[in-house]
Amino acid sequence: MAAPSHPPPEHAARLSDLHLLPRRVYRFRVLGMGLAALPIFLVLREIGAPPASWAWLVASCFLWPHLAYWLARRSADPFQAELRNLMSDSIIAGLWAPLLHFNALPSVLLMSVATADKINTGIRGLWLRSLPGMLLAVLAGGLLTGFAFAPATSMPVLLACLPIMVVHTLAVSLNSFLLVRRVQLQNRQLDELSRVDVLTGLDSRRHWQDQAGRLLQRRHATGKAATLALVDLDWFKDINDRHGHAVGDDVLRGIAALVRRAAGPEAHAGRLGGDEFAIALPATLAEAEAVAERLRASVQAFSLPQAPGLRCSVSIGLAQARDDDLGLREWIESADKALYRAKHGGRNRTATEAAGPSAQTA
Numbered sequence: 001m002a003a004p005s006h007p008p009p010e011h012a013a014r015l016s017d018l019h020l021l022p023r024r025v026y027r028f029r030v031l032g033m034g035l036a037a038l039p040i041f042l043v044l045r046e047i048g049a050p051p052a053s054w055a056w057l058v059a060s061c062f063l064w065p066h067l068a069y070w071l072a073r074r075s076a077d078p079f080q081a082e083l084r085n086l087m088s089d090s091i092i093a094g095l096w097a098p099l100l101h102f103n104a105l106p107s108v109l110l111m112s113v114a115t116a117d118k119i120n121t122g123i124r125g126l127w128l129r130s131l132p133g134m135l136l137a138v139l140a141g142g143l144l145t146g147f148a149f150a151p152a153t154s155m156p157v158l159l160a161c162l163p164i165m166v167v168h169t170l171a172v173s174l175n176s177f178l179l180v181r182r183v184q185l186q187n188r189q190l191d192e193l194s195r196v197d198v199l200t201g202l203d204s205r206r207h208w209q210d211q212a213g214r215l216l217q218r219r220h221a222t223g224k225a226a227t228l229a230l231v232d233l234d235w236f237k238d239i240n241d242r243h244g245h246a247v248g249d250d251v252l253r254g255i256a257a258l259v260r261r262a263a264g265p266e267a268h269a270g271r272l273g274g275d276e277f278a279i280a281l282p283a284t285l286a287e288a289e290a291v292a293e294r295l296r297a298s299v300q301a302f303s304l305p306q307a308p309g310l311r312c313s314v315s316i317g318l319a320q321a322r323d324d325d326l327g328l329r330e331w332i333e334s335a336d337k338a339l340y341r342a343k344h345g346g347r348n349r350t351a352t353e354a355a356g357p358s359a360q361t362a
């Protein structure tokens, strides 16, 4: 028997919260034990229980929650101490069944609440580990009371069980609700993180591929033009070697900003990895060439105050989607071939999939 709801699962899982666990459980245990005292009180009165049972009522329902908290607080390992307390809750619940002469509703209620609390901690197998202690307590209590058996539950006892039933159910539901909300939020955050390239803020490779795939589908469905631009920094390894990796990162961020600006709001700009960027443009090849040339010019004008003298250039490969059965993979390969030609044509230039270099070094 224990609180209407014990530690929310996330608290059990968060090791940083270990010291908070006893405090959280304490509030629930005080409430749960307090509510459990109601039906216990009525049954003890009905069966004319001996003074020892009344003393046990006071001890288990009103003293134990504070003692448990004190034990956990003074322990060097509050989490383990709280686990022991949770086990003790089950023993207390088991002991009450024979002391109540197995009055059906309160006995079953107290033991099932104690077990549900173990499950609700989110600690794997805790409820199972608590069962032997609870059953032994039933046995020990039975031997003490001679297994007196009066399972019928009167209406007053039934009514007295309602508060703990209602409060426990609502508290467990609330815990589950909060946990689901938290998992949903974390999933959303993970999803957002996976869409963005952390260094540059552009689309991540995967997200960009999704966007480019959608643009290609739109091209196939509507016939509207779509062109791919693969953009690769020239001699970036040298920049890293000469100015250091941190400056290299600044360059990637700076070039990414230029890529985003050149792409405009309609296009999808991403970082494929390393010093390679990609833009999926809802544009014809001629329009994409204009974008590429603007980008190339802006990269040439790019500078960093912390690395005076640093100059950058990019090579760009363009491929317009023409065939109706073109897949994303072939489209990217096509732009990659153009990029290869731009690199091997001397860098700092744009090449198209078919027409060869369209702009020479400025």
Ligand SMILES: Nc1nc2c(ncn2[C@@H]2O[C@H](COP(=O)(O)OP(=O)(O)OP(=O)(O)O)[C@@H](O)[C@H]2O)c(=O)[nH]1
Residues within 6 Å of the ligand: 199, 232, 233, 234, 235, 236, 237, 238, 240, 244, 245, 246, 247, 248, 249, 252, 273, 274, 275, 343, 347
């Ligand atoms: N600073 C920094 N460097 C990176 C990052 N990712 C990859 N690199 C480096 O980028 C460099 C890419 O070099 P290469 O692919 O050889 O290309 P390059 O030197 O630009 O030569 P070309 O492309 O042929 O003009 C490698 O030295 C990588 O270590 C990053 O996130 N930050």
